[in-house]
Amino acid sequence: MGKTIDVAADRAFDQTKTVLPAEVARGIYMRNPPRLQALKLMHLMIATAAGRMADEVEHRIRLSDIRKIEGMKNHDRESLTPLFQDLAAAVLTHDDTNKKVVTIGGLMDETRIDYRDEVSGDLVVTWWFGRTFRRMAAESNHWAILDRQTVFHLGSKYSVLLFQHISSLVNLDNISAKTFTVSELRAVLGVAEGKLPRFANLKKDALMPAIADINQLSRLTLTTTPNKVGRTVASVTIGWQVKKDPSAAKRELASSKIGREARRNGTAETVAAIFPETGGLTYSPHWLDLKRAAGCNKDNDLIASDFRRFCRDRGIALNARNIEEIFSAFCAKVGQV
DNA sequence: GGTTTGAACGGCAACAGAAC
């Protein structure tokens, strides 16, 4: 058994993260990539199975649990069926270069939607992962730990596929960029054959929106550098950095999807601020600026914990509309210590 | 000079989610 299953089992309690075998995350091995909602469903199913994803067992989830996920549409039997059809059509190709064996198989074996209780508004979905997926998961020694909230909020399948691919590379030592040929990039992004035939379209409609989406909603900042042969783009280097202050992304995840693009482009106001729920202010420049402007020099960790206690005692939410004013007034009162 | 390519711009259908 590979290490990935151990990591998934250890983290099964953590509802905010999904452990994904790197072979799946690097979707370059997946043909017929599913549409966005089906991809999110796949992440939910793998997260639900966690340390048992490689076992030949039945997994189960209720529709009501799917509906609880923010970023997932309000599904019913009719809308779920084509998504499972998508997942059933996804083909995994695993090339074991040591054994010199290529394995081709499905992600899913069988999915059943039990609608006996549909009248009450609930369904039970049971599924068995395909043998190829289970073998891949069992033998996997590399994994990606994905922030579940980010995955469910990403707005296109291109974003999800690129995010899971880059996430599987982020923790590798001494690597902070990877170069993809244009055809590899198409495979990573899951661009169907014959679609977006020109690089200009691929860039404008798939790559750049995905980069912008990931940069806005995740802990990562991605950059792209086209590598040309003459005038033709032959490959693209994608670099990544982990944000020192992810509070803007967290704020965006907590806000409405409406107007997100405008905020991304800087053509609309940013969403209301949220004071960090944990930790100090050392890596939160926005809150540090407010503290300094208020003439306060108290320790960054202490002022944060004191302010959270202050809000808790008075029933003030950390995402209150005027949280910045309240924090500024609090800092001004604390002043120099 | 013809062809290919990237960049910029816009249009349209479909869909999701918010607002009422």
Add this chain to the structure above:
DNA sequence: GTTCTGTTGCCGTTCAAACC
């Protein structure tokens, strides 16, 4: 439940620049 708005995904057109 319906309407409205924002967004995605895809395609087409035009222009300029580079290539053959």
